[in-house]
Each structure stands twice: as C-alpha cells, then as structure tokens.
Amino acid sequence: MPAAASMTVLVVDDQQTMRSLVRTGLQELGFRDIKEAPDGEAGLRVMLTSKVHLVISDYNMPKLDGLGLLRAVRGHEPIRTTPYIMLTGRADRELVQRAVQFGVNNYLVKPFTVGTLKEKIEAVFGPIT
Numbered sequence: 001m002p003a004a005a006s007m008t009v010l011v012v013d014d015q016q017t018m019r020s021l022v023r024t025g026l027q028e029l030g031f032r033d034i035k036e037a038p039d040g041e042a043g044l045r046v047m048l049t050s051k052v053h054l055v056i057s058d059y060n061m062p063k064l065d066g067l068g069l070l071r072a073v074r075g076h077e078p079i080r081t082t083p084y085i086m087l088t089g090r091a092d093r094e095l096v097q098r099a100v101q102f103g104v105n106n107y108l109v110k111p112f113t114v115g116t117l118k119e120k121i122e123a124v125f126g127p128i129t
C-alpha cells in the first residue's frame with residue numbers, strides 16, 4: 001500500500017466545518033493531497049477529472065447524497081473500484097446495510113477521532129505509514 005503522503009483523498013461534505021475536521025485529521029495521518037467538494041454532484045465531477053485514491057463522503061447532503069454518490073461511483077467503470085468510506089451521524093442498521101449493498105468499503109460515525117479515522121482507512125488499505 002502506498003504511504004498516506006502519496007495518496008489523493010476526496011472529502012465530500014456539505015458542511016465546511018466537517019470538511020475542515022476531516023482534512024485536519026488526514027493531515028495528522030500524513031495525507032497531503034486532499035480535495036474537497038460540498039456535495040455529491042461536485043464530488044463526482046472531481047472524481048471524473050482527477051485521480052482519487054480514497055473518497056470520504058458524508059451521507060446527508062443536498063443535490064446528491066452519499067449513497068447516490070456511492071452508486072454513481074460504483075456504476076462508472078473508470079472509478080468503480082475507488083475505495084469509499086461513508087461519514088455519517090446516523091449509525092442505524094438500515095443505512096449501513098444499504099451502503100454495504102452499494103459497495104461501501106467502510107463507514108465512520110460522527111463524531112470521530114483521528115485514531116478512529118486511521119483505523120477505518122487502514123481497514124481498507126492496510127497500514128498507511
């Protein structure tokens with residue numbers, strides 16, 4: 001697995017504060033190339049125009065929610081295998097089951113710690129440092 005510093009991460013969340021929290025956590029873990037999008041539509045545009053190694057996306061967003069973005073990613077051949085972590089304030093079973101059904105790699109419940117963020121990423125990739 002490539003080191004965190006060599007990976008591009010896309011953080012998709014409609015709340016600037018949450019994007020900043022995720023960015024800060026990723027930077028603490030050694031990630032340097034971090035892109036942001038305020039909703040699923042903008043996130044999909046980023047993925048179609050640049051190489052992304054990991055998506056961390058909120059579930060509840062306007063325009064295109066996290067499940068919709070996940071479905072779009074899994075349905076588009078060039079990006080369908082991009083690892084995807086769902087970020088949500090809802091840890092209910094139905095949401096998790098639907099996300100798994102659509103091919104999510106992992107999920108992270110808000111609020112989270114940098115340690116939990118690292119665990120979720122390493123569960124997908126293996127050690128990142």
